Amino acid sequence: MSDDGSRSRGRLVPTVAVGLLFAVLALTVLSADFGEVAAFPADASIVHNIGYALFNLGEYDLGAVPAEGFLAAFLIAAVALDVAVDGAVYLAKREEDGSIVAAVGEALTDGGREGGER
Template structure:
């Protein structure tokens, strides 16, 4: 990583967006494919890819946390979020 950063050449000119351009709005336009109608002011497909990759990674992390929070005791699942996802009782009886 250090070799990559050290060997990268950055230009002297700073490239940016105009003051009236909104990256958030343009990501929304790219999500609904409205860029081809002239609504988008900056190309945002690269931002859209990063946005979707981050969304999938966060979803996997939350699903993993919920999976790890569950445990089994006596044949029934005991959840860390309460008895909403269990059979309702620890003894397996009906309520």
């Protein structure tokens, strides 16, 4: 068996690494220049502007809020990735005797003993 001293020394390096990573991230965020805050105009309809951005109609000056024209491509890619993940989950399922069995098998939550006896 190992004593508590060797366990604490083994945790020192990851603890210091996490602390340094936090310090670097905090320094990065605190020293970043985010520019001026922009707000939506008071009379602009955000719902209409999202629709105009979806179909890239901003170039026709229909929307009061400027937007990027890649919203439809982003949504199509999001739906395609969602379908891929759903398909992977569906393919990971197994069937035994007509019933669906979890992909990871049977989980023994009582310390590895079947029947739950201690």
